[in-house]
Amino acid sequence: KIKKIYPQKPIILLAFDESELSSLPSHYLKTIDNIFIWSGNASVFPAIIKYVEDQANVHRDTAKGDVRSIIVVEDTPRYYSSILPMLYKIIVYHTKKLISKSLNDTQKLLHLRRRPKILLAQNYEQAISYFDKYQNNLLGIISDIRFPKSNKKDSKAGINFSEYVQSKDEGIPIILHTTDISVKKEIASITDFLL
Numbered sequence: 001k002i003k004k005i006y007p008q009k010p011i012i013l014l015a016f017d018e019s020e021l022s023s024l025p026s027h028y029l030k031t032i033d034n035i036f037i038w039s040g041n042a043s044v045f046p047a048i049i050k051y052v053e054d055q056a057n058v059h060r061d062t063a064k065g066d067v068r069s070i071i072v073v074e075d076t077p078r079y080y081s082s083i084l085p086m087l088y089k090i091i092v093y094h095t096k097k098l099i100s101k102s103l104n105d106t107q108k109l110l111h112l113r114r115r116p117k118i119l120l121a122q123n124y125e126q127a128i129s130y131f132d133k134y135q136n137n138l139l140g141i142i143s144d145i146r147f148p149k150s151n152k153k154d155s156k157a158g159i160n161f162s163e164y165v166q167s168k169d170e171g172i173p174i175i176l177h178t179t180d181i182s183v184k185k186e187i188a189s190i191t192d193f194l195l
Contacts, residue, residue: 010033010055010056011031011032011033012032012033012034012048014035014038014048015035015036015038017038017078018037021035021077034051034120036077036080037077037081038081039078039081041085043085043086043089044081044084046088047081047085047088050118051118054117054118055119058117058134059133061113061114061117065114067115067116069116069138070087070117070141071121071127071130071131071140071141071142071143072118072141072142073122073142073147073161074122074143075147075148079144080122084120087118087142088118091116095115095116098111099111119134122148123148123149123151123157124147124148124149124150124154124161127161128161128164131161131164131168139173140172140173140174141161141174142174142175143158143161143174143175143176143177145176145177145178145180146180158178159176162174
């Protein structure tokens with residue numbers, strides 16, 4: 001009902017765990033903009049708010065304020081629900097450290113608004129779209145290796161995305177992460193690698 005009345009309002013589902021998602025009727029997922037998982041860490045709440053703000057403001061802030069962005073490619077709600085709070089906490093901490101104590105409150109708020117944006121991509125096509133739009137303003141990319149490409153899980157989507165990025169700009173830092181050790185040799189020559 002809310003989505004019908006206010007189609008532009010973001011609706012975020014906060015679930016206790018991923019097993020709850022399987023019990024949702026599929027038509028509900030068409031009205032939910034994204035899903036986060038509660039892990040007991042209250043930092044997920046400001047991360048959800050910042051995620052929504054970044055999605056809404058990145059185009060304008062990049063065009064008018066030359067704001068930088070980080071692309072995070074992750075399709076598993078449990079993982080991005082942990083990664084985003086940590087990244088936002090680090091970014092806000094360092095942004096506050098850079099703000100001069102001589103500025104008034106209004107100027108401080110403007111500087112905080114210029115913090116780097118985090119762009120969460122949950123599939124290959126969305127990651128390519130973000131890269132193509134914001135390539136000149138990227139600080140870096142953090143990507144899973146296995147995520148959807150052409151509507152199905154692709155075990156090398158992160159590697160393919162990294163190769164695409166490097167074919168356009170070799171200077172953009174890329175960190176690939178995975179729990180699958182078997183791909184380590186395959187990507188060692190392409191990027192920095194985290195397990």
